[in-house]
Amino acid sequence: xxxxxxxxxxxxxxxxxxxxxxxxxxxxxxxxxxxxxxxxxxxxxxxxxxxxxxxxxxxxxxxxxxxxxxxxxxxxxxxxxxxxxxxxxxxxxxxxxxxxxxxxxxxxxxxxxxxxxxxxxxxxxxxxxxxxxxxxxxxxxxxxxxxxxxxxxxxxxxxxxxxxxxxxxxxxxxxxxxxxxxxxxxxxxxxxxxxxxxxxxxxxxxxxxxxxxxxxxxxxxxxxxxxxxxxxxxxxxxxxxxxxxxxxxxxxxxxxxxxxxxxxxxxxxxxxxxxxxxxxxxxxxxxxxxxxxxx
Ligand SMILES: Cc1cc2nc3c(=O)[nH]c(=O)nc-3n(C[C@H](O)[C@H](O)[C@H](O)COP(=O)(O)OP(=O)(O)OC[C@H]3O[C@@H](n4cnc5c(N)ncnc54)[C@H](O)[C@@H]3O)c2cc1C
Numbered sequence: 001x002x003x004x005x006x007x008x009x010x011x012x013x014x015x016x017x018x019x020x021x022x023x024x025x026x027x028x029x030x031x032x033x034x035x036x037x038x039x040x041x042x043x044x045x046x047x048x049x050x051x052x053x054x055x056x057x058x059x060x061x062x063x064x065x066x067x068x069x070x071x072x073x074x075x076x077x078x079x080x081x082x083x084x085x086x087x088x089x090x091x092x093x094x095x096x097x098x099x100x101x102x103x104x105x106x107x108x109x110x111x112x113x114x115x116x117x118x119x120x121x122x123x124x125x126x127x128x129x130x131x132x133x134x135x136x137x138x139x140x141x142x143x144x145x146x147x148x149x150x151x152x153x154x155x156x157x158x159x160x161x162x163x164x165x166x167x168x169x170x171x172x173x174x175x176x177x178x179x180x181x182x183x184x185x186x187x188x189x190x191x192x193x194x195x196x197x198x199x200x201x202x203x204x205x206x207x208x209x210x211x212x213x214x215x216x217x218x219x220x221x222x223x224x225x226x227x228x229x230x231x232x233x234x235x236x237x238x239x240x241x242x243x244x245x246x247x248x249x250x251x252x253x254x255x256x257x258x259x260x261x262x263x264x265x266x267x268x269x270x271x272x273x274x275x276x277x278x279x280x281x282x283x284x285x286x287x288x289x290x291x292x293x294x295x
Contacts, residue, residue, distance in 0.1 A: 009050060009051065014137070021164060033055075035112070070088055070170045074164070074166050074167060095197060096123060096126075117154070122181070128223070128224050130173065134165050138162045196213065196214070198212070202285045207234060213278065
């Protein structure tokens, strides 16, 4: 398991990194945590001429909490998401906690895992449900991309060869909210066979103000289940409302078979996992609504 030869560069700053990306373009690969890149190199699935190790770019490691959103540098690790965002962005924290094991989460980064665009990646459904945006930069400038426009296919994104993700902005959901990320996997630490993120917000009377459902591992990219979420808005979120919404989510699944599970099993389990996520999110939102106000 020895990677093919490559030139190894360690820029000290973002401008230097962007200049290298402009110089080498598609011949280069960035390395953040290396948790997907190194296996791909060792399996010789990719043969870049140059590896640009961005691990030293301290300016991309910050978590910045502001009035109504959280800004995450691309190098914020999965472990940091898990441990620091439990209160402010619990859906992201819960999804991060389900990734691999702690060694992987200590190294894997939000920018790396989203750019890897693995259809089974656990963070993608969370950023989709949260309607996050990604800031992308090249030497020529920057642009902002909504999470639902970022993923373009299995292991593929809309990034150009000279672009990189620098930040992910995650808005706070409005209203009294409940969240859940539920992952069906063969063993603890495995990639998802089906993953579902649900985000529910309630009006003061307990009705559903908004609901978003997103899935991973059941299509070429993680996906937002528009019909499922829309079907719950304005309802009382009864068990049968949730069951119907989960069936709608299942209709969006277009899975393939792989070593982890057959397409048929994934299709059958999608509504099951979706209803578990919706139920947990609803129950958490109701618990917050019923909680006495803080003194
Ligand atoms: C044994 C094992 C189990 C795992 N289990 C899971 C799991 O259960 N769930 C899960 O979701 N993931 C899992 N992972 C993957 C893990 O989450 C990785 O950390 C993640 O996919 C990649 O993050 P990274 O920072 O290591 O990126 P890297 O491996 O360094 O890079 C991945 C790709 O993204 C590109 N890239 C990196 N940073 C940027 C950037 N800022 N802008 C643009 N492109 C960039 C790289 O060039 C490369 O193509 C597992 C990995 C391993 C090794």
